[in-house]
Amino acid sequence: MASDSGTAAAVIPAARARSVASAKLLLWTAIAAYAAGFAVLSILRHRAFSTGRFDLGNMVQAVWATAHGHFLQVTGLHGHKGSRLGVHFDPILAAFAPLWRLWPSPDLLLTAQAILVALGALPVFWLARKHLSSERAGLGFALVYLLYPPVQWLTLNEFHPVSLACPFLLFAFWYLDEDRLVPFAIFALLACTTKEQIPLVVAAMGVWYALARGRRLAGAAIAVLGTAATGLILGVVIPHFRQPGASSFYGRYQDVGGSPGGVTRTVVTHPLRVVEIVFDHRGVHYLLDLGLPLAGLFLFSPLTLLVALPELALNLLSRTPAQTSIHFHYTAGEIPGLIAASVLGAAWLCRHAPQRVFAVAAVAVGAAIAGNYAFGPIPLWRYVPGGSDFQAERTDVDHHDRVADRALRLIPASAVVSATNTLGAHLSARPRILSFPVLQDATWVAYDRLHPSYEDKAVAPVLGAGGLARLRRDPRWKLVFHQSGILLFRRR
Numbered sequence: 001m002a003s004d005s006g007t008a009a010a011v012i013p014a015a016r017a018r019s020v021a022s023a024k025l026l027l028w029t030a031i032a033a034y035a036a037g038f039a040v041l042s043i044l045r046h047r048a049f050s051t052g053r054f055d056l057g058n059m060v061q062a063v064w065a066t067a068h069g070h071f072l073q074v075t076g077l078h079g080h081k082g083s084r085l086g087v088h089f090d091p092i093l094a095a096f097a098p099l100w101r102l103w104p105s106p107d108l109l110l111t112a113q114a115i116l117v118a119l120g121a122l123p124v125f126w127l128a129r130k131h132l133s134s135e136r137a138g139l140g141f142a143l144v145y146l147l148y149p150p151v152q153w154l155t156l157n158e159f160h161p162v163s164l165a166c167p168f169l170l171f172a173f174w175y176l177d178e179d180r181l182v183p184f185a186i187f188a189l190l191a192c193t194t195k196e197q198i199p200l201v202v203a204a205m206g207v208w209y210a211l212a213r214g215r216r217l218a219g220a221a222i223a224v225l226g227t228a229a230t231g232l233i234l235g236v237v238i239p240h241f242r243q244p245g246a247s248s249f250y251g252r253y254q255d256v257g258g259s260p261g262g263v264t265r266t267v268v269t270h271p272l273r274v275v276e277i278v279f280d281h282r283g284v285h286y287l288l289d290l291g292l293p294l295a296g297l298f299l300f301s302p303l304t305l306l307v308a309l310p311e312l313a314l315n316l317l318s319r320t321p322a323q324t325s326i327h328f329h330y331t332a333g334e335i336p337g338l339i340a341a342s343v344l345g346a347a348w349l350c351r352h353a354p355q356r357v358f359a360v361a362a363v364a365v366g367a368a369i370a371g372n373y374a375f376g377p378i379p380l381w382r383y384v385p386g387g388s389d390f391q392a393e394r395t396d397v398d399h400h401d402r403v404a405d406r407a408l409r410l411i412p413a414s415a416v417v418s419a420t421n422t423l424g425a426h427l428s429a430r431p432r433i434l435s436f437p438v439l440q441d442a443t444w445v446a447y448d449r450l451h452p453s454y455e456d457k458a459v460a461p462v463l464g465a466g467g468l469a470r471l472r473r474d475p476r477w478k479l480v481f482h483q484s485g486i487l488l489f490r491r492r
Contacts, residue, residue, distance in 0.1 A: 023135035027125055027142055034146045035118040038155045041379070041395055042110035045156065046425065049401050049451070050394035051106075053424025053435060056158040058084070059093060060106050064429040066097035067104075075433050076243045079440045086241035089233045090161035092193040104429065109159040117155045120167030121145050123174035124339055130177075131347035132357050140361035141343050147368035148293055148339070149376040150331040156377050158425075160329040162195040169201060169336035173307065176209055181218065188222075192229060194332075196238065199229035200310035201333045212303045234260070252318040263317065278316045286316070286324040290331070290338060293371025295363050298338050300345030308337025326375070327391070400450060403484040410481060410488060411444050418442040422451040423486075437467025442491070445471060449485035 045051060058074055062084040065073040072084040072093060084093065099108055121142040129138030145151060154163050168191035175184035188202045203226025210219025250259050255277060257263040267274055277283070291298070298305050311333030315323040323330045346364065350356045372378065373387055379395050381387030408426050411417060417427050418434035423446040427433055434442050447468055471477050471489055481488035 019135055023139045027121065027139055030143060030146055031118045031121050034121070035115045037114075038118070038152065039111040039114035041377075042114060042156055042159075043107050044395040044397065045158075046106055046110060047401065047405075048394055048397045049404055049422040049425070049448070050391075051158045051425040052421040053419065053428055053433065054421060055160060056106060056109070057425040057428030057433065058087075059109060059159050059161070060425070061428040061430070061433060062093045063096045063100050063109065064104075065431070066094045067100040068431075070431075073431075077435055077438075079434050079438050080243045081432070082243035083241040086238060086243045088161075089196040089237055090194050092161050092164065092190070106159070106425070106429075113159050113163055114155055116164050116167050117151065118146065120151075120170045120336075123167075123170040124343065127174055127177065127340065128343045128346070128361075131344060132350060132361070133354065134357050134361070137346075137357050137361040140365050141339075141346070144294070144342070144364045144368040145339055147365070147372050147376075148335070149371050150290060150293075150326040150335055152372070152377050153327045154329055154331055154335070157327065157329045160332070161193075162198065162332045163329050164332075165191045165194040165198045165201070166332045166335050168194070169198070169205075169307075169333070170339065172202070173205060173336060173340050176205055177213075179213075179215075188226075192226075196230060196233045197310065197314060198333055199226040199233070201307060201337070202226040203230075204307045204310050204337070208303055208306050211306075252320045252323070255319055256317050274317070282321065282324045283316050286326070289326045289375065290334070293368050294338060294342045295367035297343075297345040297349075297360075297364060298341035300348045301341040304341035304344045305337060307340060308334040311337075327377075400484045400486070404448065404486045407481045407483070407486045407488055408446060411446065415444045416440075416442045417444045417446055419446040420448045420452055423448050437471075439467075439471075444491070445477065445487075445489040447471075447487040447489075449487070 046056070051057075054077075061074045062072045065071070072091065073081060074084045074087075075081055076087075085091065096109060096112065099112070124145045125138040125142040127138075128141035129135055132138070132141075151166070154166060157163070168187045172184050172187035172191060175181075175187065188205070192199045192202060203223045206219045206222025206224075206226060208219070209222060210216045213219070253259070253263055256274060257266040298308075311330070315330050315334070318324070322328045342364065346357075346360045349360055373381060373384070375388050375390065377388070377391065379392040382389035382392040404423065405426075408423065411427065413430060415430070416432045416434070417424075417430070418436045418439050419427050420436050424433055424435065427446060432441070434440060436445060436447060439445070452465060452468075468487070472479065476492055477489045478492050479487060480490050
């Protein structure tokens with residue numbers, strides 16, 4: 001009997017070890033598949049001229065300039081040279097400069113973004129495995145993260161440094177949950193170098209740490225430092241580097257005060273006005289797009305949901321439609337809070353009934369798959385009845401794109417170019433790039449009739465068309481290429 005008992009005891013650890021190894025293998029397979037698949041999709045979108053000088057080209061120029069000794073220098077919309085830090089606080093771009101010397105291509109940034117976002121599945125796996133006491137549940141929630149439509153749209157929305165905040169904040173939350181403050185601080189600091197509002201998300205983590213974990217002193221210190229960092233960046237750093245004529249992003253919040261102080265006053269004196277803006281048609285639709293693929297599990301962990309609150313508030317109070325859409329990079333700071341709250345919400349549901357763990361994880365995975373089918377970015381869904389086909393064609397490289405690529409190769413690498421937005425994404429690795437119809441000191445003009453302007457109407461289509469007509473009449477410019485709607489002009 002003793003021998004049989006010993007054999008059975010040995011079998012259980014062996015089975016456990018196989019289960020752990022299997023879960024880890026599947027996890028890394030999913031991460032690798034996501035990284036490879038979305039790197040390819042991102043590069044195809046770039047090849048298909050579905051990216052723009054705003055914003056991929058801006059990031060390319062900042063990295064290129066840093067690699068050539070001009071720290072984060074970019075050309076503004078109106079032709080002024082200045083620092084990228086005068087627009088957004090994302091010094092992490094400089095970290096790509098050494099890599100640019102090895103791989104001088106926008107594909108570097110697109111591939112790095114896909115890999116780093118994919119790695120965010122690791123802390124999700126660890127967090128779910130810990131709180132749900134299950135390798136399979138950990139794997140399930142890692143898949144939820146990788147299938148979550150806002151995560152995938154974040155990866156495909158050109159390249160934005162703030163997208164890297166998503167995995168960094170997830171790692172930071174994991175280490176905070178583990179009471180490991182040094183690695184938490186490292187990842188929190190990395191996240192804070194991706195955009196000016198991200199320190200507020202770190203501050204919210206401090207509030208969560210103080211209230212949910214009872215670490216009041218450490219939590220308060222994190223909250224104060226995060227809030228102070230955003231104040232310093234917005235009040236000192238960005239104004240110091242701001243380019244002449246650059247617009248302030250506070251204009252997006254005119255409806256609720258137009259400044260941090262104004263927003264605070266509106267919240268206190270006119271709270272119903274704030275509620276009306278947050279829960280208008282656009283806001284409710286946005287909240288449903290965020291919540292349904294997570295099966296609403298985050299609602300069962302309201303304290304953890306505080307981590308998503310700063311970015312959610314910024315997006316819902318903005319008058320800019322892109323900020324209440326899951327198709328852009330504005331979700332980067334709220335995804336970690338929503339995912340972490342979903343994991344801890346699932347743990348709350350299962351705390352008195354461990355047998356529910358598998359069912360809850362299965363529901364979460366099912367909701368993520370359904371959400372991805374309904375409004376995810378995977379192009380293959382267009383071939384499935386009822387599947388999402390939004391922007392599916394943006395990975396299709398056609399004859400027009402191949403002509404554009406051939407035309408742009410005619411432009412010297414050091415020339416000052418004025419280009420329409422989509423062509424500008426392919427011409428930004430140079431000291432100076434202008435947005436057509438701004439000409440100034442340009443020696444070349446690249447114009448695409450199919451995509452004549454900056455998509456957010458900063459340069460209206462009518463201005464672009466009028467500029468093209470004037471250019472064709474101007475004897476100082478010579479048309480040197482005209483095919484498939486792509487026009488190149490060279491200054492005589």
